[in-house]
Amino acid sequence: MNEDVRITVWVRGRVQGVGFRWFTRANALEIGDLRGFALNLDDGRVQIVAEGSRDNCHRLLDWLRSDDTPGRVDGVTEIWGTPRGGYDTFAIR
Template sequence: MKRVKIIVGGRVQGVGFRYFVANSARAHSIKGYVQNLSDGRVEIDAEGECENIHHFSNQCKSGSAMAQVDVFLESDIPYYGFNSFRIK
């Protein structure tokens, strides 16, 4: 199992990006959350099987149809044990 913290910047608020991330997380059996940050970026805290995290991360980096991802920062963090994926 692997857990990552992802910070995404660009046009990612007000364009359905969090819902795109949540749908992708559910499709890849990812647990955690996604939330808007006050500075206009989006934070994703995600954990799951390494391969699933890899595919999920690539989808998030590509973004949704309305989003434009300009900044993508990903770092490994200690596993937590989330029960589901939610939008905050």
Template sequence: MEIKRWCLLVSGHVQGVYYRASTQARAVELGLTGYARNLPDGRVEVVAEGTEDKLAQLKTWCDDGPPAANVDSVNVSEQTPAGGFTGFSIRG
């Protein structure tokens, strides 16, 4: 199975609503590695590595996020897998 790396930039009301923690829980359920972090412009960045099927499932989840979130958009870009992640963490 080929490992891929996706960077998801999530826009909307996504900070202060447990978006990162909820994303972490979903990513762990899916067996993905990577991180989620708040960006200064109000977006959340999610970088995840895993199979394309599992990444697509995470992206579908990110389209809605946790109940308190109001997601406007999720922009996905594929990056070169770097490995080196141990689990899925929350940063900054």
């Protein structure tokens, strides 16, 4: 079963000022059928909200945990939930 889900992710490490949000958006668009955003937080983390199929959200999460991201990821925390909608595409905020 590959229902639509919402995933909220917080990435910590050296993830601001290195193109992290841009590459996250590019990866989400490449995966396809993901909507949401990537946002720099005041505490140095990046927050990502993505809605789409469970498989595609897992693919984005796997990329966020890989060695292929810009900067340095020290940790990734995620919460899964029900889509709320309201996103037309995947944006940088």
